[in-house]
Amino acid sequence: MTIDPSKISTSITPFAMIDKHSALPQEQEILFTMHTVFRVGEIKQTAENSRLWEVQLTITDESDPQLTGLTYRIKQEISGRGWYRMGKLMLKVGHFHQAEELYNELLENASYDSERASVYYQLGWLKDNQGEYKQAVTFYKKSLQVYKETRPPDDPELGSMYNNIGLVYNNMGEYSKALEYYEKSIKIREKALPPTHPDLASSYSCIGLVYSSMGEYSKALEYYEKSNKIRE
Known part of the structure; x- marks a missing residue:
């Protein structure tokens, strides 16, 4: 392990030697902070034991161009702050159980309705x-209720919430309920968004799919054509 002292921030202690406090002092244990980042160098099998591998690590800092680029990309793809961003990152990589534990903890400690609405939404997703x-x-509707109480009736976020609930009902095969929420979504989106907005195309396509599943093919075609017209 290589640690360049010049790359250690004065405001952050990235690691601490805890061998004097460990139950196994002979192992020379090191405790790292959660935000310490190392660059992985050489990885090789040890000569003494073929079951062990030696990994060369070099500590990085905020000036590392690749780390800076990666951090910027994550911030662009995953919005939010602190633990809320961590939860979204867990969802993105498919760690659903860990994300659920985190969101339940955030929900328990939420101080504002907006925080609870955000957590309900992520749990619904x-x-x-x-x-x-x-x-x-259930979770989407809890989030929707908060949004309805705190947002104007034509807020695009409400349109997205209705659309998501419609998607779930469609997955459940409850097409009449799916159509009900899709229509609420499209009503808001037609008022709040430009006529060529891709979200409108998505809504028309969703409604077309529901009508197709219900066997009402002429109506399905009507909405599919609306969707295609935007996407062209």
């Missing part, structure tokens, strides 16, 4: 992706 649709609807 999580349950939807796990195929637990009834729970997904």
Whole structure:
């Protein structure tokens, strides 16, 4: 392990030697902070024991161009701050159980309705992706209720919430309920968004899919054509 003292911030202690406090002092244990980042160098099998591998690590700092680029990309793809961003990152990489534990903790300690609404939304997304649709609807509706109380009735975020609930009902095969929420979504989006906005195309396509599943093919075609017209 290589640690360049010039790369250690004066405001952060990246590691501490804890061998004097460890139950196994002969192991020379080191405790690292959560945000310490190392660059992985050479990886090789040890000569003494073929079951062990030696990894060469070099500590990095905020001036590392690759680390800076990666951090910027993550911030662009995953919005939010602190633990909320961590939860979204867990969802993105498919660590659903860990994300659920984190969101339940955030929900328990939330101080504002906006925080609770955000957590409910993420839990709804999580349950939807796990195929637990009834729970997904429950969480989405809890989030929607907060949004309805705190946002104007034509807020695009409300349109997205209605659309997500419609998607879940569609996955459940409850097409009449799916259509109900899709229509609420499209009503808001037609008012709040430009006529060529891709979210409108998505909504028209979703409604077309529901009508197709219900066997109402002429209506399905009507909405598919609206969607295609925007996407062209």
